[in-house]
Amino acid sequence: MIWPLARRNPAIRTVAGAGEIQARFKVEHAGFTLDVELNLPGRGVSALFGHSGSGKTSCLRCFAGLDQPSAGYLQVNGELWQDSAQGVFVPAxxxxxxxxxxxANLFAHLTVRRNLQYGLKRIPAAQRRIALEQAVELLGIEHLLERLPGKLSGGEQQRVGIARALLTSPRLLLLDEPLASLDLKRKQEVLPYLERLHQELEIPIVYVSHSPDEVARLADHLVLLEDGKVSASGPLKETLLRADLPFVFEDDAEAVVDGVVTAHDQAYGLLSLQLPDSQINLRLPHGPLPLGQSVRIKVKARDVSLSLQQAEDSSVLNLLPARVVDWINVAEQAHVLVRVQVGGEQLIARITRYSFDRLQIQREQLLWAQVKSVSLLSTH
Amino acid sequence: MPLTKADFAAVLLTFELASLTTLLLLLIGTPIAWWLARTDSRWKQPIGAIVALPLVLPPTVIGFYLLVSMGPHGVIGQLTQSLGLGTLTFTFAGLVIGSVFYSLPFVVQPLQNAFEAIGRAPLEAAATLRAGPWDAFFTVVLPLAKPGFVTAAILGFAHTVGEFGVVLMIGGNIPGKTQVASVQIYNHVETMQYAQAHWLAGGMVLFSFIVLLALYSGRSSGRSSTRVWQ
Known part of the structure; x- marks a missing residue:
């Protein structure tokens, strides 16, 4: 979908900074301080990840102008929405x-159709970038239009909420844990629609989540929040692999890797993916996908082991040539997380300290990574 | 003919008074209730208590103070005289002012409850959908608070119809001008016309019963429709 940026509101000042989002918020509540400075890409999905109470939602509310930080600055693709130094605060x-x-927070007194129209009709026609029918089709909610929100399931309400937000032709889309209140089945129902948003919209999306799976599946950029402060911020893959951090997902350290479908073995039901900048192929049990299709996969650190020889007689499916980049000790000391380069991508291996010493692992060392299992996150 | 001409005039005047009072109360009561429902100000409790005063005060007390303040030396009296309106005591306008004070809590409290039940979330959704504060109030708050407005209007109307002490204190007993149904019943009893009193009093009982019946059945169906909304 083509989504040229809507014409600017003339009352809003413009500043240099197209192509990025700059934000600085300081909020003080009793017993909690949010103090963050963020530089996010001007398009794609940025995930704000952290435990509950880390300040993710407070931060998102500041983006929207629902809360007014005591001190703050916010610039979105060159539009100045807040600068407390100059007394600028554009209301929500x-x-x-x-x-x-x-x-979802739908209006209980309005049908789905009128919920969708609520924002749409407040946008001047010249600034609309999406028609009601397009949003309805994108989120698959045609059959719900004449119903009241109270008659919808949680997943359906959430899809209507997303469509309603899109229909205001926003320059920034903010999602506050849209899947958190849904059970697994409903999550699976909404997630594909979120992936479509990611692929089809040209606008930046800020996505708040405490689910590693959602983040790995949807995000391009990752911000880690801890106790109201930013502990890391950067492109998703690099940030997940950053060895200087207490590992993002702790015991569930993982790497996210992009690949291209090169073959499908009908007899064994195995899909082959080629890693970028290499001839290295990874295989995983999966149904056929079109050749040349780009996919994103997740490799958990606990599913990767290291060996010095190419162990041909192993039952492990993937044996990949790797080079040691660096490592960190995990808190309880028994394990080491080793970061290795495989083709153009990096993986993390979680091995015991005993094995680490026995293999005498060193930087730049060449060895073999055995990858026991891989899961497909998304296709794009 | 069970009702005399004077009785009819009194009934008509009662309904005029109650209708006008209810209309004014909805206009005045809505901002007060909205403020009470939203504010964190330290004035919230004192203002709330002042609004609720007519619930506990004898109507003669309200009537007495209104009589004094609307009289030629009172604050309201001075103001109306300087505007060339004379004094409002013993006039229909005076009755309307008295009734507004007297029935204020019956309108403000249901509205305040309704606004508090709505909470901030729908307003925040409206703001992110580009609705300014006034826009959001009329398109989101008013429709969601509709059951509260119906309750407030019915209670305000019925309570004004049932008013006696305030009317007698500030309005007296002038036929066609300030003589409302409740006062007319009093007149009949004073002059030992019990049959006449019965007709009017019975009519009031019937009216009050119908109003309350409408209110309660409206409430129970209102509850099920709120369930649909959640």
Whole structure:
């Protein structure tokens, strides 16, 4: 979908900074301080990840102007929405944001259709970038239009909430844990739609989540929040692999890797993926996909082991040539997380300290990574 | 003919008074209730208590203070005289002012409850959908608070119809001008016309019963429709 940026609201000042989002918020509540400075890409999905109470939602509310930080600055692709140094604060209803609430927050007195129209009709026709029918089709909610929100399931409400936000033709889409209140089945129902948003929209999306799976599946950029502060921020893959951090997902350290479908073995039901900048292929049990299709996969650190020889007689499916980059000790000392380069991508191997010493692992060392299992996150 | 001409005039005047009072109360009561429902100000409790005063005060007390303040030396009296309106005591306008004070809590409290039940979430959704504060109030708050407005209007109307002490204190007993149904019943009893009193009093009982019946059945169906909304 083509989504040229809507014409600017003339009341809003412009500043240099197209192609990026710059934000600085300081919020003080009793017993909690949010103090963050963020530089996010001007398009794609940025995930704000952290435990509950880390300040993710407070941060998102500041983006939307629902809360006014005591001190703050916010610039989105060159539009100045807040600068407390100059006394600039654009109120929420004048910001071109779409906000998807954790519990959908649909208007109970309006049908789905009128919920969708609520934002749409407040946008001047010349600034609309999406028609009602397009949003309805994108989220698959045609059959719900004449119903009241109270008659919808949680997943359906959430899809309507997303469509409603999109229909304001926002310049920034904010999602506050849109899947958190849904059970696994409903999550699976909504996730594909979120992936479509990611692929089809040209606008930046800020996605709040405490689910590693969602983040790995959807995000391009990752911000880690801890106790109201940013502990890391950067492109998803690099940030997941950063060895100087207490590992993002702790015991569930993982790497996210992109690949291209090169073959499908009908007899064994195995899909082959080629890693970027290499001839290295990875195989995983999966149904056929079109050749040349780009896919994103997740490799958990606990599913990767290292060996000095190419162990041909192993039952492990993938044996990949790797080079040691660096490593960190995991808190309880029994394990080491080793980062290795495989083709153009990096993986993390979680091995015991005993094995680490026995293999005498060193930087730049060439060895073999055995990858026991891989899961497919998304296709794009 | 069970009802005399004067009785009819009194009934008509009662309904005029109650309708006008209810209309004014919805206009005045809505911002007060909204403020009470939203504010964190330290004035919230004192203002709330002042609004609720007519619930506990004898109507004669309200009537007495209104009589004094609307009289030629009172604050309201001075103001109306300087505007060339004379004094409002013993006039229909005076009755309307008295009724507004007297029935204020019956309108403000249901509205405040309704606004508090709505909470901030729908307003925040409206703001992110580009609705300014006034826009959001009319398109989101008013429709969601509709059951509260119906309750407030019915209670305000019925309570004004049932008013006696305030009317007698500030309005007296002028036929066609300030003589409302409740006062007319009093007149009949004073002059030992019990049959006449019965007709009017019975009519009031019937009216009050119908109003309350409408209110309660409206409430129970209102509850099920809120369930649909969640």
């Amino acid at each position: 209803h004048q910001r071109a944001v779409g906000y998807v609430f954790q519990d």
